[in-house]
Amino acid sequence: MRSTRTLLALVYFSVFALSCKAPERTKEWWENAEFYQIYPRSFKDSDGDGLGDLNGITSKLQYLKDLGVKSAWISPIYKSPMFDMGYDVSDYMDIHPAYGTLEDFDNLISEANRLGLKILLDFVPNHSSDEHEWFVKSENREAGYEDYYIWDDGKIDPSDPNKRLPPSNWLSAFRGSGWKWSEKRKQFYYHCFTVKQPDLNFRNPLVVKEMEKVLTFWLERGVSGFRCDAVTNIYEKAPLDGVYLDEPENPDQPDPDDFDHLKHIYVLDQPESIEIVYQWRKILDEYREKNGGDQRILMIETGSPNSYSHQFYGNANTEGAQLPFNFNLIFKVDKTTDAQGLIEAIDTWLIGLPAGRTPNWVIGNHDNRRVPNRYGMERTDFMNMLGMILPGVSVTYQGDELGMVDGEVTWVETVDPMGCNTNSTVYDDYSRDPARTPFHWDSTYNAGFSTATKTWLPVASTYQTINVDVELNANGKSHLKIYKDLIKLRSKRVMRNGNYRYRENNNVFILKRFIPGEELVVLLGNMNDHNEYINLSEVDPSIPANLEILIVSMNSEKVVGTTLNTKSVLLKPSEAIVCGGTLAFYWR
Numbered sequence: 001m002r003s004t005r006t007l008l009a010l011v012y013f014s015v016f017a018l019s020c021k022a023p024e025r026t027k028e029w030w031e032n033a034e035f036y037q038i039y040p041r042s043f044k045d046s047d048g049d050g051l052g053d054l055n056g057i058t059s060k061l062q063y064l065k066d067l068g069v070k071s072a073w074i075s076p077i078y079k080s081p082m083f084d085m086g087y088d089v090s091d092y093m094d095i096h097p098a099y100g101t102l103e104d105f106d107n108l109i110s111e112a113n114r115l116g117l118k119i120l121l122d123f124v125p126n127h128s129s130d131e132h133e134w135f136v137k138s139e140n141r142e143a144g145y146e147d148y149y150i151w152d153d154g155k156i157d158p159s160d161p162n163k164r165l166p167p168s169n170w171l172s173a174f175r176g177s178g179w180k181w182s183e184k185r186k187q188f189y190y191h192c193f194t195v196k197q198p199d200l201n202f203r204n205p206l207v208v209k210e211m212e213k214v215l216t217f218w219l220e221r222g223v224s225g226f227r228c229d230a231v232t233n234i235y236e237k238a239p240l241d242g243v244y245l246d247e248p249e250n251p252d253q254p255d256p257d258d259f260d261h262l263k264h265i266y267v268l269d270q271p272e273s274i275e276i277v278y279q280w281r282k283i284l285d286e287y288r289e290k291n292g293g294d295q296r297i298l299m300i301e302t303g304s305p306n307s308y309s310h311q312f313y314g315n316a317n318t319e320g321a322q323l324p325f326n327f328n329l330i331f332k333v334d335k336t337t338d339a340q341g342l343i344e345a346i347d348t349w350l351i352g353l354p355a356g357r358t359p360n361w362v363i364g365n366h367d368n369r370r371v372p373n374r375y376g377m378e379r380t381d382f383m384n385m386l387g388m389i390l391p392g393v394s395v396t397y398q399g400d401e402l403g404m405v406d407g408e409v410t411w412v413e414t415v416d417p418m419g420c421n422t423n424s425t426v427y428d429d430y431s432r433d434p435a436r437t438p439f440h441w442d443s444t445y446n447a448g449f450s451t452a453t454k455t456w457l458p459v460a461s462t463y464q465t466i467n468v469d470v471e472l473n474a475n476g477k478s479h480l481k482i483y484k485d486l487i488k489l490r491s492k493r494v495m496r497n498g499n500y501r502y503r504e505n506n507n508v509f510i511l512k513r514f515i516p517g518e519e520l521v522v523l524l525g526n527m528n529d530h531n532e533y534i535n536l537s538e539v540d541p542s543i544p545a546n547l548e549i550l551i552v553s554m555n556s557e558k559v560v561g562t563t564l565n566t567k568s569v570l571l572k573p574s575e576a577i578v579c580g581g582t583l584a585f586y587w588r
């Protein structure tokens with residue numbers, strides 16, 4: 001057994017030693033980047049009205065620079081009546097007045113340029129606000145705008161021929177029918193999200209053109225790309241002989257108003273929604289050819305099956321989005337997940353990943369509960385380590401670097417339509433507000449977010465212990481210091497170009513990044529609720545007897561800079577550590 005292993009190892013080593021000689025391709029800026037999601041309403045309020053704004057963001061770009069992230073994507077800042085917190089755009093080429101002006105935006109970009117940070121905007125193509133002039137004109141059947149949205153007469157109500165019923169059983173993601181009757185136009189329009197967010201009709205070439213103009217407008221103002229919202233919703237199945245087809249029911253969800261009550265074979269994941277991303281990529285590439293500079297990029301919001309999501313990357317003939325978001329660590333991992341479950345969640349994205357494409361890891365955003373609440377307080381650092389040490393791109397939602405926990409938002413304070421569309425008893429199961437409360441800068445009034453008497457959502461009660469100031473100045477460890485150390489670690493060659501393998505042993509998750517004969521980085525995370533011993537040499541003979549401890553989780557008592565004896569590693573429940581060393585030879 002032993003000798004075959006050694007022999008195998010030698011064979012692998014020689015294969016890899018050879019392949020290592022190949023010159024390294026120069027990577028584009030985004031391929032190893034850390035992305036940081038700014039939720040503008042809650043990041044920093046510069047003028048004391050209780051709402052975050054552009055000047056607030058600009059004043060804090062230095063914070064992002066100090067964190068070490070490469071790029072920020074900003075949730076919508078466009079003019080909006082704010083029924084879905086800006087995901088209901090009433091003018092794609094202007095800034096929401098409470099957030100600032102186009103001039104403020106230009107200032108933000110020039111400050112970002114000065115600091116070497118790349119800014120991406122959220123692009124919301126699937127739907128506009130019903131207060132957008134396109135919708136107003138379309139509802140009035142103004143020439144040229146008639147077909148900007150998805151209009152239909154509906155079905156005749158058998159009990160009253162003067163009444164109409166919705167064209168199909170399609171549901172809104174925010175509960176209830178996805179069709180809304182317009183008294184003015186005497187037709188229904190389709191809205192996958194709130195009634196205030198009518199879906200645009202991308203089967204109309206004029207709409208496609210309008211959206212291309214939006215992309216160009218912001219490229220010219222200096223953005224480095226776009227994070228594209230709800231892309232899998234863009235196209236619906238075209239009506240058959242003028243009739244929209246009903247979706248089949250999903251027996252797993254009996255509540256008829258819940259979006260999951262139907263199997264979305266017609267309103268999600270249509271092939272045309274992939275094609276349009278390829279067209280946008282062309283626009284970005286052409287813009288770069290003409291104007292120079294670094295690659296402009298597309299990040300795609302997709303929670304669809306990987307076989308669909310992976311297609312956004314492009315194919316042998318066509319380039320697509322650089323980064324379709326990978327939400328598997330959000331959807332498939334929670335407090336109860338064991339190491340095997342985690343491995344499956346990681347596999348789900350990496351297996352079938354088209355060759356040469358860059359993986360990415362999202363662990364939080366404004367639609368899901370905070371990292372400690374979802375994964376368990378004790379696993380907070382481990383999840384940040386995982387997102388940073390797995391190969392490719394990491395995506396952090398603002399506050400996750402601090403270990404921010406869900407804020408407390410009462411029914412009366414609730415503003416998210418997903419919460420408001422339910423009732424005072426169950427709203428907390430639906431509302432996305434708890435993850436959207438103001439960012440914690442320091443221990444002063446309103447966590448240093450705003451001087452207002454009332455902020456748009458209440459500041460979470462935890463702000464005096466979880467905030468930037470306290471965590472930066474902590475005597476010992478802090479989530480924030482751990483996060484910054486992880487970003488520093490990412491500058492190592494092994495993290496940029498190294499190979500990777502992950503496995504588990506007695507429910508301890510083990511991830512290694514390595515360049516054979518050169519560098520090794522190992523992440524260990526105990527997913528048990530009891531102490532666990534592991535013998536790494538037994539699990540992976542290529543790991544040397546001693547490694548240096550580089551980064552440890554808050555709950556660890558190990559000391560950074562000391563040596564880890566890998567033949568006998570004791571890990572406390574949920575303890576996570578990152579170690580480094582030299583890799584003698586290749587081992588699978």
Ligand SMILES: *[C@@H]1O[C@H](CO)[C@@H](O)[C@H](O)[C@H]1NC(C)=O
Nearest residue numbers: 255257422423424425426427
């Ligand atoms: C709130 O909604 C839930 C689930 O839809 C329902 O079971 C409950 O009866 C409702 N409560 C009130 C007070 O309306």
Ligand SMILES: *[C@@H]1O[C@H](CO)[C@@H](O)[C@H](O)[C@H]1NC(C)=O
Nearest residue numbers: 535536537538539566567568
């Ligand atoms: C760890 O495993 C190695 C390789 O199998 C073995 O030589 C060593 O004795 C083990 N150490 C302990 C503490 O079990």
Ligand SMILES: CC(=O)N[C@H]1CO[C@H](CO)[C@@H](O)[C@@H]1O
Nearest residue numbers: 084087193229230301365367
């Ligand atoms: C993660 C994300 O961006 N979610 C958004 C998807 O789109 C809907 C409608 O625009 C928003 O409400 C979500 O916040």
Ligand SMILES: [Ca+2]
Nearest residue numbers: 045047051053
């Ligand atoms: Ca403000």
Ligand SMILES: [Ca+2]
Nearest residue numbers: 199233234235
């Ligand atoms: Ca749509």
